[in-house]
Amino acid sequence: MHNKNKPTISVVMATFNRSNLLQFSIGSLLKNTFQDWELIVVGDCCTDDTEQVVAAFNDSRIQFINLDKNVGEQSGPNNIGVSLAKGKYIAFLNHDDMWCSNHLQSSMELLEKSDADLVFSQALWVPYQAPMSLSGATVGHIQAYQPWMIAPATLWLFKTTLTEKVGTWRLSRDIHSIPSQDWLYRAHQTGAKILANPVVTAVILNSATRINAYSERQMSEHEQWCKIASDTAALGQAVSSAYGAHLQNIITMNVGLAIRRLLGLMGRKILFKLQIFPPDLAYWLRYSRKGSVIKMARKRRGL
Numbered sequence: 001m002h003n004k005n006k007p008t009i010s011v012v013m014a015t016f017n018r019s020n021l022l023q024f025s026i027g028s029l030l031k032n033t034f035q036d037w038e039l040i041v042v043g044d045c046c047t048d049d050t051e052q053v054v055a056a057f058n059d060s061r062i063q064f065i066n067l068d069k070n071v072g073e074q075s076g077p078n079n080i081g082v083s084l085a086k087g088k089y090i091a092f093l094n095h096d097d098m099w100c101s102n103h104l105q106s107s108m109e110l111l112e113k114s115d116a117d118l119v120f121s122q123a124l125w126v127p128y129q130a131p132m133s134l135s136g137a138t139v140g141h142i143q144a145y146q147p148w149m150i151a152p153a154t155l156w157l158f159k160t161t162l163t164e165k166v167g168t169w170r171l172s173r174d175i176h177s178i179p180s181q182d183w184l185y186r187a188h189q190t191g192a193k194i195l196a197n198p199v200v201t202a203v204i205l206n207s208a209t210r211i212n213a214y215s216e217r218q219m220s221e222h223e224q225w226c227k228i229a230s231d232t233a234a235l236g237q238a239v240s241s242a243y244g245a246h247l248q249n250i251i252t253m254n255v256g257l258a259i260r261r262l263l264g265l266m267g268r269k270i271l272f273k274l275q276i277f278p279p280d281l282a283y284w285l286r287y288s289r290k291g292s293v294i295k296m297a298r299k300r301r302g303l
Helices: 019-030 050-055 075-084 103-114 162-166 179-189 220-230 232-252 255-273 278-287 292-301
Strands: 009-015 037-043 062-066 089-092 097-099 118-125 133-136 156-159 194-204
Touching (some): 009 019, 009 075, 019 037, 019 097, 019 220, 037 050, 037 075, 050 062, 062 075, 089 103, 097 220, 103 118, 118 179, 118 232, 133 232, 179 194, 194 220, 220 232, 278 292
Parallel strands (some): 009 089, 118 194
Antiparallel strands (some): 089 156, 097 194, 118 133, 118 156
16 A cells, blocks of 8 residues: 555656656656655656646646756756655666566565665667677676776666765766666665666667757657556567577687776776776776766767
């Protein structure tokens, strides 16, 4: 039974002027098998009809807050959402991502069974005009998080108490890497138990790979993938295809590339032992200035 004042899971969604996509992201939450949740949608000073679209769901579990000032990325809205969360657990759902119906249930079961502080699952990663792949827990079995893993926030479920140890998301302008991965690494640094769960529970259409995704309000791909994510057979076929491509890449990998990847992995492990977050160094070498990663992504999106 849902308790509005004490839901099991608080879902936080940062959004900015993509009201046309909320039918897919919020719709995917409504289709989840686990339903004891609240959804806190935080607009980054939205100027479109986001408030009306959220209200149209007519669900008492969903609330909308619109910031007076635009932060320019999800760190600010996510921090506000987390501060308002009443649940025992917290999940993030990016406004342009979609969960499969098993996401909350499977994540919560592992979290409670393992007594982990945070678990993250696997996603179908759908880039623009490129073969889809796997993202997140791209491992063969449940295992501990390592700092060279990339786990989008849409795939996380964690204990609300973890925020007391880690703190808030740092703004992109204050760091070299991506805010979500920075927070995950900081959680790891506190000694938190973080597990990678290789179960596909989401579909991610990364807007950073889609030119003018915001300015053109692109949504045709979301319509297509919403149907796939809702169809067990179609989703299974897509997952099998992604796994097949993943295995094929491993099998056909030439010796030179394999050696470079191995050396890269060894290098990341060394950096970790030196208390250096590998993506921080990589983005610093590539862009030099803090905040450049998100700034470039905003430019591609048409913001």
